Structures are given as structure tokens and as C-alpha cells.
Amino acid sequence: MGDMTAALSTAVELIVSLDPHLAEIVGLSLYVSLTAVIISTLIGVPLGAAVSMLRFPGRKSAIIALNALMGLPPVVVGLVVYLALSRSGPLGVFGLLYTPTAMIIAQIILVTPIIAALSRQVITDLWSEYDDQLTSLGSSHSRAIPTLIFDGRFSLLTAVLAGFGRATAEVGAVMMVGGNIDHVTRVMTTAIALEVSKGDLALALALGIILLSISLAIGAAAQIFKDRSELRNSS
């Protein structure tokens, strides 16, 4: 118990003093996760909407695949990206292994199916409400997609948040393709795992508190934004 208290007080001290090492890890974590989530959103939302609205051979299989890929095991993704980016791999020539870019790629693969699958459901639900009206106004299914994305923006925000949650909490894949190199690819989750194995509970705890705080802060900010916007539009 005494160790825990000491660790906690050191953790708070590190946070309050804006420890540069800690700040570097937090900064890199946010850079990697936010970049991955932004790119995944740009891919996943239109992809989910297209699977929801367009009729094509294999659509049902695509829906099943999207839903199944939501539960992709991070270590498997890490392994596949590792093999692809390693020197002997097909993308080895780019020299991306053990860089933040490799970590972003791994997170995009993990997060995109989550955003796409949740977006598909949001768009499908919205279309059941809008179908007759938009068809009556002369909209085709493909032309309705941007309208549905715009009108479903608040619900889609939840899908993006789910993706962000996955990205910030992920450790297996980024550890494999990033290598957890100090000052290069060390992010909060990999640092926590390392510090715990070293027995430095204070830094691990500080990182844990920050990780939790960031998740809560972003979730709360998004919810407040969503509530206010919905109130304005009374949706």
C-alpha cells in the first residue's frame, strides 16, 4: 500500500511538473492515435455509408466482414504490418518499420473497421427515416450518401470516439511495429507496459492517469458538443 501511495504521489509530481520525458510520450501518443483516427474516419465513414446504401454483389459478405473485423486481434495486425514493412516484406523498401508511421498504419487497420461498421449502422437507421422523402425529392442512393453523413454527423461522432478509444488503448500492434524505442516510438501504452516490467510504477501510474484523463476529456468534450448541437437542431 505504501509503495502504491509513493508511486501515486510521484506520478502526480511528474504530471504537475510537466516532466519533459512524460510530455514527449504523451505528445507522440496523441500524434499517432489522432492521425490514425482522422485517416480512419476519412476512410471508414464513407466506406460504411457506401456499404449501407449501395447494392453490389457480395454486399452481405462485406457487412459480415466489417462486423467481424471490429474484433481484429491487435497482435495479428501487428504481425501482418511487421511482415509487410520488414526489410524482406513487400513494403520494406520504404523503411517504415519502427517509425511512428508504422504505428499509424497498424492503428488505421485496427480502427477503420470499427468506424466503418458503426457508420454503416448509423446510416442504415437514418435511411429508414429518410428513404421516402429523399427518393420523393429525386435523390439516388449514391447522391443520398453525403446528405446522410451530414445529417448523421452527431451519431457518427460516437463511431469516431469508439475508434479513438481503440487507438489510444492499443498496445500489441504498436509494440510490434514501433518497437517501443525511447524518444522515437514510445507511446503511453507501450511505456506503461515497459515501466511495469521494470518496476517503475510511478511513471507507469502517471501515464495511466494521463491516458485515462485524455480518454475521459475527449469523450466528455464530444458528448457536450453533440448534446449542444443536437439541442440546436432538435434532432
Next chain:
Amino acid sequence: MTSILPLKLSNIWFRSREGIPLIKELSLELDAGTRTIIIGPNGAGKSLLLRLCHGLLRPTEGHIKWQNNTIAQHAQAMVFQRPVMLRRSARANIDYALSLHNVAKAERADIIEEVLQRTGMTRQADAPARVLSFGEQQRLAIARAWALKPQILFLDEPTASLDPSASHQIEELIQAIFDQGTKIVMTTHDLGQARRLADEVLFLHRGRLLEQAPAETFFETPHNDLAQAFVKGELLWWKRGEGPRRDPKHAR
């Protein structure tokens, strides 16, 4: 612009996914220049008929043809019982409909102002459409349809959930749209409203068109006995195959 009317329906059948016939052997012609009111009890197929005419549903059997086989999508509009408003301002809702009809951006502002003014919605123009009252949303739905300058306007019980004052406003708007040369096809449960608005009445019962007649003839001397009972305000009992008022053709 070439007229898309008359609209001809020939031997239309519409069945549910389970194969239950909901519209049966229905043939009719809708001509320009009249207000056609469709009446009948619940489940008669009034809304289904509107959706079939408007092209939201395809008949299981039979043909629906516009004049000269015109593709009539952009010359018709529909107002639903519960208007669906997009999550944007009242003005933007109308603008969106015009953009779908490929109306040039430069022309849209004038059209929007005109229909907002005609429907008394100018003050609410920049309010989010979904915060408007139900009556205002229905007026906005009519404004949106009006902006498209349709040759034929379908209205599915547009005053079903409105109080008499709001219903009166909607009736005035329908009359104004008709006065500008738009064919009106509307369903209603309200016999008083049908008397006020109809030039022609279609009476549906259990998916069959039992009577199509000029309004005066229909309300004074309806031919069909079920129509007579309906006009008198009697309850139409659904005793399939029983009693003197049974529909002899009813068969699945």
C-alpha cells in the same frame, strides 16, 4: 414543359412480401386540372396508391404510365403525413430539394423567398427545421414541394395531426398551389375536408377502387353501397364474405 398528365394505372396489383394483396385490380386515370381526393377507411390502400403513383413503390402487376411515357420524376412532388425535415435550416431544406432538381444556384434564392413568403414561413427561414412546430414543419414541407413547381402534387393526409386552424392554413396552401395549375391528388379521412377540396373523389375499400366520381355526384348520390355508408358516416365492418355489403370480388 411537356405535360406528364394524364396518369394511367392499368390493372394494378400490389402484394406484400408475404403475398397478401393490398391493392387489387385497380385501374384509373388522373387528368390535369382537378383536385382528386382519395377517401376510404383505414387499411383501404390510400397511402399505398399514392406511393405507387409517385413511384416510391412498384406494382406487383399492371402498368403505371404517364402521358407519352414521360419520365416524370422531376415533374411531381409529394408531401407526407409526417414531414421528414433534414437537420438544417428551413431555407436550406428547400435549397436542398432545388439542388436535387438541378436548379441553378443563382435562381434558388428567389424561388426560396417566394415559397417561404407564400407559406408564411419567412420568419422561420433560418431556424433549424426540426425545432419548428408540427404545423410549421408541414407548411415547410408544402413550401419545399411547391418550390419544385410540380405538375402533380401528392399529399398523404397532410392535416392528419393538425388542429382546425393549422388544417385551414394547409387547405389554403393546397388551393393556392392548385390555382397555379398543379394537379392535386390527396388522401384524407376528413369528409368535411374532402367536400371542401374535391373536384373528383376516389373511394377505396380493402385495396379496391369501388368508386371514382365527380365530387358532387359522389357526395349526393354515391353509386357503391359501401361508399353510401361511408359518406353517411357509418362504420364499415370488415366481415369478409358476409352480409349485403361484402365485396363480392374479394379474393386472395
